[in-house]
Amino acid sequence: MRFIPATCEQRDEMLRAVGCESVDELFADVPGPALLNKELDIPHGFTEMELAAHLRSLAEANIPASRLVSFVGAGCYDHYIPSVVDHVISRPEFFTAYTPYQPEVSQGTLQAIYEYQSMICALTGMDVANASMYDGATAFVEAALMACRVTKRNKVLVLGMVNPEWLDVLGTYSDSGLFEIEATEADAATSAEQLRTLVGPDTAAILMTSPNFVGVLEDITGLAEVAHGAGALLVVGSNPILLGVIEPPGALGADIVVGEGQPLGSPMSFGGPGFGFFACRDKHVRQMPGRLVGRGVDVDGDTAYVLTLSTREQHIRREKATSNICSNHALNAMAAGVYLAAVGSEGLRSIATTSIARAHYLRDELIKTGKFTAPWELPFGNEFALVYDGDTAQMYDTMFDKGYIAGIVLETEEGEPDLVLFAVTEQRTRAQIDAFVREVQSL
Amino acid sequence: MTSRANGVPSSVPSTGPRASIFDLGSPESRCVLAPDPDVPFDGLESLLGSAARIIPPTLPHVTELEIMRHYAHLAEMNFGVDSGFYPLGSCTMKYNPRINEDACRLEGFAGLHPYQPVHSVQGALALMVGLQEALGEISGLPAVSLQPAAGAHGELSALMCFRAAHTASGNPRSKVLIPDTAHGTNPASVAMCGYQTVTIPSNADGHVDLEALKAALDTDVAAFMLTNPNTLGLFDPQILEITAAVHEVGAFAYCDGANLNAILGITRPGDMGFDALHINLHKTFSTPHGGGGPGSGPICVTEPLAQFLPGPLPSRTEEGWYTLTTPQASIGRVRSFYGNFGVLVRAYAYVRALGSEGLKEVAEQAVLSANYLRVRLRDTFDLPYDTMCMHEFVLSGARQKSDYGVRTLDIAKRLLDYGYHPPTIYFPLLVEEALMIEPTETESLAELDAFADALIAIAQEAAETPDLVRSAPFSTPVRRIDEAAAARNPDLRWKPSITE
Numbered sequence: 001m002r003f004i005p006a007t008c009e010q011r012d013e014m015l016r017a018v019g020c021e022s023v024d025e026l027f028a029d030v031p032g033p034a035l036l037n038k039e040l041d042i043p044h045g046f047t048e049m050e051l052a053a054h055l056r057s058l059a060e061a062n063i064p065a066s067r068l069v070s071f072v073g074a075g076c077y078d079h080y081i082p083s084v085v086d087h088v089i090s091r092p093e094f095f096t097a098y099t100p101y102q103p104e105v106s107q108g109t110l111q112a113i114y115e116y117q118s119m120i121c122a123l124t125g126m127d128v129a130n131a132s133m134y135d136g137a138t139a140f141v142e143a144a145l146m147a148c149r150v151t152k153r154n155k156v157l158v159l160g161m162v163n164p165e166w167l168d169v170l171g172t173y174s175d176s177g178l179f180e181i182e183a184t185e186a187d188a189a190t191s192a193e194q195l196r197t198l199v200g201p202d203t204a205a206i207l208m209t210s211p212n213f214v215g216v217l218e219d220i221t222g223l224a225e226v227a228h229g230a231g232a233l234l235v236v237g238s239n240p241i242l243l244g245v246i247e248p249p250g251a252l253g254a255d256i257v258v259g260e261g262q263p264l265g266s267p268m269s270f271g272g273p274g275f276g277f278f279a280c281r282d283k284h285v286r287q288m289p290g291r292l293v294g295r296g297v298d299v300d301g302d303t304a305y306v307l308t309l310s311t312r313e314q315h316i317r318r319e320k321a322t323s324n325i326c327s328n329h330a331l332n333a334m335a336a337g338v339y340l341a342a343v344g345s346e347g348l349r350s351i352a353t354t355s356i357a358r359a360h361y362l363r364d365e366l367i368k369t370g371k372f373t374a375p376w377e378l379p380f381g382n383e384f385a386l387v388y389d390g391d392t393a394q395m396y397d398t399m400f401d402k403g404y405i406a407g408i409v410l411e412t413e414e415g416e417p418d419l420v421l422f423a424v425t426e427q428r429t430r431a432q433i434d435a436f437v438r439e440v441q442s443l
Numbered sequence: 444m445t446s447r448a449n450g451v452p453s454s455v456p457s458t459g460p461r462a463s464i465f466d467l468g469s470p471e472s473r474c475v476l477a478p479d480p481d482v483p484f485d486g487l488e489s490l491l492g493s494a495a496r497i498i499p500p501t502l503p504h505v506t507e508l509e510i511m512r513h514y515a516h517l518a519e520m521n522f523g524v525d526s527g528f529y530p531l532g533s534c535t536m537k538y539n540p541r542i543n544e545d546a547c548r549l550e551g552f553a554g555l556h557p558y559q560p561v562h563s564v565q566g567a568l569a570l571m572v573g574l575q576e577a578l579g580e581i582s583g584l585p586a587v588s589l590q591p592a593a594g595a596h597g598e599l600s601a602l603m604c605f606r607a608a609h610t611a612s613g614n615p616r617s618k619v620l621i622p623d624t625a626h627g628t629n630p631a632s633v634a635m636c637g638y639q640t641v642t643i644p645s646n647a648d649g650h651v652d653l654e655a656l657k658a659a660l661d662t663d664v665a666a667f668m669l670t671n672p673n674t675l676g677l678f679d680p681q682i683l684e685i686t687a688a689v690h691e692v693g694a695f696a697y698c699d700g701a702n703l704n705a706i707l708g709i710t711r712p713g714d715m716g717f718d719a720l721h722i723n724l725h726k727t728f729s730t731p732h733g734g735g736g737p738g739s740g741p742i743c744v745t746e747p748l749a750q751f752l753p754g755p756l757p758s759r760t761e762e763g764w765y766t767l768t769t770p771q772a773s774i775g776r777v778r779s780f781y782g783n784f785g786v787l788v789r790a791y792a793y794v795r796a797l798g799s800e801g802l803k804e805v806a807e808q809a810v811l812s813a814n815y816l817r818v819r820l821r822d823t824f825d826l827p828y829d830t831m832c833m834h835e836f837v838l839s840g841a842r843q844k845s846d847y848g849v850r851t852l853d854i855a856k857r858l859l860d861y862g863y864h865p866p867t868i869y870f871p872l873l874v875e876e877a878l879m880i881e882p883t884e885t886e887s888l889a890e891l892d893a894f895a896d897a898l899i900a901i902a903q904e905a906a907e908t909p910d911l912v913r914s915a916p917f918s919t920p921v922r923r924i925d926e927a928a929a930a931r932n933p934d935l936r937w938k939p940s941i942t943e
Contacts (some may be wrong), residue, residue: 002796003538003729004808005887011811014888018814018831023807026814026831029678030710040708041580045798048542055542055792059551061566066554075779076557082475084507086548088514096523096539098531099735104859104919107461108521109734112514115464115503118937122500128935131735134592137779145635165779172603172753172775176637177615217494245487246494260779269547270567271557271780272592273737285933291735296929303461304921308929314595314631315870319640324631327593327725327740331733341464341510342474345499350477353487357480360490379492400560408558426477433482 002045065268069432070405071362073383073423074213075136075163076271077263079241079351080427082342085265089335099291099327103306104298110305113330114293116337123243123340124257125250126279130290132333133325136260137169139276140207140237142289142323143256144170144179146280147205147233149287149322154179157198158207160186161214162237170207179204188214188376188385192222199230205256209237210249214410214421215359215383216376217246224253240264240277240336241355242381244348256280265339266332275329275336286312289323351426355382358433359424365437366422372440375419383423385410392418395443404436464513465937468505501939520920521734522864528890530816532835532867532879533626533674535704535726540796543729543789552788557780561766567784568757568765574791575757578743581802582700582720583713586749588756589741589782594701595628596777597721597740598668602636603774604719604744604751605666605695611772616665616694622651624674624871629699638665645873649675649828651685660692670699671715672706672833674871674879676813686716695719695748703727704883705810705834708803712743719744728790739786753777808884809834812891816882819895823902827874835881837874844876849905849912851876856923857904857915861897 006014011023020026027035046054070078089095093108100106100113113131120129133139144156158170160183167183174181182198184190195206206227210218220236227234233255241263249257262274280288286309294308314321343351359382366372372386388395392409399406407422424433487495505513523529529536547553555567575587591597602619609615619633622643630640641659646652651669660667667689672678679685686696698717704727712720724730725738732738744752753776754769767781797805810833817836821829825839840851855865855878867879882891905912916922 002801003540004804004884006808006812006884010888011808014811014815018811018818020814023811026807026810027678027709028831029680030706031680031683034683034710034715036708036710036714040799040802042577042794042799042802045801046795048796051542051792051796052545054795055546055788056549056551058566058570059546059549061569062551062555063559063563064550064552064554065556065559066550070556072556072558074558078554078556080475080477084474084510088510090544091514091518092525093518093521093523094514095731095733096525097521097734098529098534098536098732098864101531102522102855102859102865103924104856104916104921105520105522105864106734107920108514108517108519111461111463111517111520113734114935115937117935118465119500119502121936122502134596134737135779137776138592138596163779165776168776169778172777173635175603175774176606176635178635178637217491243496243500245496246491247496248500267548267553267785268556269553270555270564270784271782272778273783273785275737285935292933292935294929295934296925298921298924300922302921304924306924306926306929308926308933308935311930314627316627317631318627319630319634321627321631321634324595324599324628324635325593326595326626326628327723327732327736327738329592329733329737330735331731332737334734337464338510338514341503341505341513342507343476343502344472344474344504345502346504347474347476348502349499350479354477354480356487356490357482357484361480361482361484379490379494381491397560400563405556405559429478430481 065405068403068405069436071407071422071424072405074408074421075165075260076268077423077425078268078427079263079425081265081267082339084342085335085338088338089331094334095331100307103304107305110293112334112337114295114305116333117293119337119340120277120279123240123248124238124279125248126257127282128285129277129279130288130292132328132330133276133278133290134329135274135276136237136258137166139258139278140166141170141173142278143235143258144205144207146256146287146289147235148179150233150284151204151231153202153204155202156181156205156207157203158183159190159212160184161188161212162209163213189216189218189378192219192226195223195226199226199232203230203232205233205235207235211239211381211383214385215380216378217380220249220252220254241352244352261332261336264336266335273329273332275332285309287322288312290325290328354426355424358428359384362422362424362433369437369441383421385419385421387417388420392420398443399439402439463937464503464505467509467513468503470504472504472506474507527862527864528886528894529864530866530880530882531864532881533701535881535883537729537883538885539729539731540793543792546792547785547788565765570791571757571787572759572765574787577794578722578741581707582743583711584720584743584745586746586752587741587743588752589787590753590777591740591742592778592783593736593738594721594723594740595632597742598628598632599635600753600777601697601719601721601742602632604748606636607751607772607774608748609665616663618664620659620664620667622669623873625668625670626674626699626701629668649677650679650681653681653684656685657688660688660694662692664692664694666695666697668697668699670702672702675828675837676832676835677828678833682715701726702834705806707806708799709806718748724786724790729793730786730789737783737786739783805884812882812884812886816880816891816895820898823899835879837871838878838880839874840876840878843902843905847905847909849909851878853912853915854901857901857912858897859916860918863894863897
């Protein structure tokens with residue numbers, strides 16, 4: 001059998017050694033009524049050649065965004081992934097290893113994650129980053145829970161224009177009764193003034209993202225003042241590519257910075273796995289969720305890396321742990337470390353700059369067609385929303401048939417015009433943008 | 444990585460101070476740049492205003508060759524399943540088939556955006572539905588959500604479904620019962636779902652103390668969480684009575700599926716009376732552990748609980764198309780998008796490679812291999828529960844500790860010198876000096892014998908040269924680490940001032 005090396009003779013030898021006549025005796029503890037006593041209703045196994053063909057046919061039944069001219073983002077982005085990233089994380093010493101519980105034989109994973117943590121601190125302007133969370137949405141929720149622990153309060157105030165999926169996940173977790181949510185109106189941008197009357201003595205945190213869901217850069221400094229004035233923390237969700245060129249939230253008063261790390265070297269892969277990054281201040285590190293790698297020494301005094309501060313974690317603290325997270329997204333975090341090493345700060349700056357410049361160009365050109373109007377004039381990065389003057393769904397479908405993904409059509413209130421959210425990465429060339437605009441013009 | 448030590452400490456020279464990637468290269472090195480904007484552009488300042496970053500982030504500045512050498516060096520200091528035998532109990536470190544790695548990288552999968560039109564992702568949805576159906580069949584619990592990102596995430600998601608179901612019946616209830624052998628994630632997930640944990644003791648056979656369980660069950664109990672086979676590697680023969688007792692008070696029976704590898708095609712959690720199960724695709728279904736993740740923790744539930752599952756969920760329409768819908772009383776999303784799709788592709792490939800007959804053979808061989816090792820080692824170490832085990836078993840190093848002052852930690856470290864990854868140690872908590880060994884079905888008889896020989900040799904060393912074992916390892920890239928010092932003065936990121 002595939003992947004099982006034991007021969008029939010060896011099986012018999014092993015059965016004899018354990019004192020069994022048959023394999024069935026191994027399962028003597030399973031009560032009769034619970035035995036399956038039939039074959040699983042699953043097709044017989046494929047040969048590898050058959051399997052390869054089957055998987056290829058499933059893959060080819062899709063039309064991947066990566067083969068189209070795509071302007072869809074909304075939390076998942078098709079930035080270019082340097083070739084070196086996959087070559088590094090494909091080394092079996094890395095990807096076939098478990099969590100580095102035995103540091104003597106896990107120095108590779110440990111050092112790579114320590115370096116990843118350092119890079120996230122550099123990007124976000126924070127003191128300490130953990131070894132990763134599942135994704136941006138769950139990192140956002142963990143930040144809310146951590147803020148409740150730090151402040152010993154139980155209410156979070158969240159800006160209505162955060163990614164709606166993040167808002168949904170936050171709502172799912174709050175149904176446990178551990179914390180309450182108040183969400184502001186989904187305005188294109190939220191001012192400090194709007195929030196001042198909403199924070200109170202039970203507010204654990206203001207939760208925001210910048211850029212927000214419609215791409216607008218929010219007033220982090222102003223919201224930090226409001227949060228801190230009320231004794232609450234400020235949690236900021238960020239876009240890691242843009243952090244190459246926008247001020248780090250850590251320099252603007254954020255207490256916890258989180259985000260979706262997929263743009264840093266993970267393929268879109270239908271939305272997963274990416275990873276969540278999570279960074280905070282030194283003074284709050286013992287309330288942090290997730291694993292942390294520290295740098296220390298071994299008995300010979302040599303540099304050695306090791307999982308540390310694990311008394312926060314579930315395998316030690318059980319129901320009193322800071323989180324239930326065990327498996328995280330270490331390999332994606334490691335990919336992000338390789339990605340950031342490959343591009344460096346200059347490369348990151350060029351990726352962000354080209355993405356932002358081309359996004360602004362696309363927006364200008366679409367408005368010039370007369371078919372799109374701007375719902376607001378606010379600073380943004382590489383993602384923006386416009387109103388389409390016409391049947392938006394029809395425009396989207398027509399453009400898809402021509403080989404374009406015209407962003408994503410946002411659900412809006414009854415009677416409100418449709419908004420279309422566009423994202424532009426450095427992979428979209430000027431020629432593609434011009435051709436897209438021409439096609440839209442000719443509709 | 445390391446070579447077999449033959450019981451003698453080898454004199455591998457110290458690796459010395461290791462360069463951080465931040466120490467390599469020079470500020471002039473550069474690797475990957477994006478093309479210039481090539482559009483009318485007045486500079487970032489004009490677009491971003493005060494949001495523009497003044498000081499660039501301190502990132503490495505290295506060439507591609509320096510990157511490859513750096514990580515090649517790190518890889519040499521790492522141990523994976525491909526490096527050698529990895530009998531880490533409850534982690535199911537089986538071989539990760541390579542075609543799965545190829546499959547998830549196909550552009551038709553890796554290049555998909557989650558918000559593409561449904562008609563353009565039919566192959567992906569068909570794959571997910573195929574995996575859902577297979578997991579439903581394997582578990583005997585027909586309704587499946589592939590969304591949870593890991594085992595603990597699946598536990599939490601299922602508990603949330605229980606809470607929603609109880610709330611719909613008028614009372615969310617307040618307690619969740621957990622045996623003392625449970626993984627730490629169980630009580631942590633219970634707490635995150637807003638429930639209180641009540642611990643149920645095990646009986647002398649290592650099974651659930653049924654009387655204690657019955658005494659703790661009342662109408663305020665939301666659920667009982669059980670790993671079956673449990674973390675001692677034992678299948679609880681009272682399972683039908685247990686789930687019946689749980690249902691009698693209107694509570695749900697939850698199965699932690701970390702140990703599903705032992706029972707594939709033999710018995711199903713649904714047939715044992717469980718209402719929900721999470722599956723660790725990164726254990727039973729061969730997807731790689733990635734040095735800590737990503738995994739995937741789908742949950743399988745009964746029909747009545749299906750309405751609460753986290754969504755959206757892919758399904759097949761009557762016309763034979765695939766679509767995404769959210770169940771009517773869904774707890775909501777537990778993460779962005781639809782799950783760790785890249786991991787789902789690998790697990791699906793594994794199911795289709797093995798088929799029904801292959802899956803059953805996995806369980807049979809995993810259990811046989813564990814029992815073979817158990818029998819080979821039971822005279823050398825204490826075996827507190829000396830009975831037929833499932834996919835893993837738990838030895839105790841108590842004798843070595845009391846007779847020679849050699850602890851289980853020392854034995855584990857000495858195994859590193861013999862070229863093995865140690866078993867899980869000091870878990871489960873109710874076995875003193877525990878060594879939890881799970882060989883998996885993918886190891887050969889020769890490998891099992893060599894591992895048993897190594898542990899027997901180490902037991903001999905513990906008796907004759909205990910200091911040798913207590914000082915191990917000798918042949919690893921670093922030696923024992925002062926973990927207490929690392930926690931007292933945490934150094935959690937690179938800073939320019941502390942570089943060598």
